[in-house]
Amino acid sequence: MQYVRLISLCLLLGSGLAQAQKIGSVDTAFKLLGPDHKIVVEAYDDPKVKGVTCYVSRAKTGGIKGGLGLAEDKAEASISCRQVGNISFDKPLKQQEEVFNQSLSILFKKLRIVRMVDVERNTLIYLTYSDKLIDGSPQNSVTAVPVDSRTPIPLK
Template identity: 85%
Template sequence: MQAKNYAVALIACGFLALGLEAKAQKIGSVDTAFKWIGPDHKIVVEAYDDPKVNGITCYVSRAKTGGIKGGLGLAEDKAEASISCRQVGAIHFVQALKQQEEVFNQSLSILFKKLRIVRMVDLERNTLIYLTYSDKLIEGSPQNSVTAVPVDRQTPIPLK
């Protein structure tokens, strides 16, 4: 009976974590390996609009595991990801920014592994830096990718 309750609690935590994920717009994907059963392994490209900075979009490419586990949403995706953030319109700050804060996260497995995007502010250069990495409850990955978006000096970055 305890094992059943533990499994139900883990599944509930997984659904709660899914509800807190960033909303990504899928841009496209390419297959990297054919799978006889279930979807192929892929590299997916997704776009994330910065929720506190209008006019900046981050594009993230990452591996997506296919096969039976991938098709059922039970596979753990690899930690590798690449990020490129760009100014796609006039930059407007919705509110003052923290020096460093997580702006997006997305689940890479049914439980406990997330892809994270952190925004940092370089006031001296009036630049926004975005870092992507993955972590797990116990141990994350040192693999990461970074990109920077310079902001026109006439638009100072507001800090909290």
């Protein structure tokens, strides 16, 4: 069992995807049994762009199913990315790359954040959306972080 945990940790660390930090939450509906329905706000530092953090708000289902981790969270999410320090790049970026994904249900539904590079405007674009194996959602949110022209965004 320890080997499985070690392998899982190595895969997680080696994936290069950002990890969420919970900032806070607000209750949206009281549930007599189990946790209340909520809107949670989480922060994600871009793992390949130092100085950029994305804040995502999303619905989290409560109740008995939510408390047991069996509920499917809604597809709605909002994103806002900001420069929080000096922007720098360790390596060239891909034109488009998924930087984070998180499961929203026990089966096949994920919240995704994709970074795109607008070379002409020297800007990083972040898109959040959810997908599902059979029927994804077109609901999405987008934000942009302009990078100072003295720091060109390196591309692969």
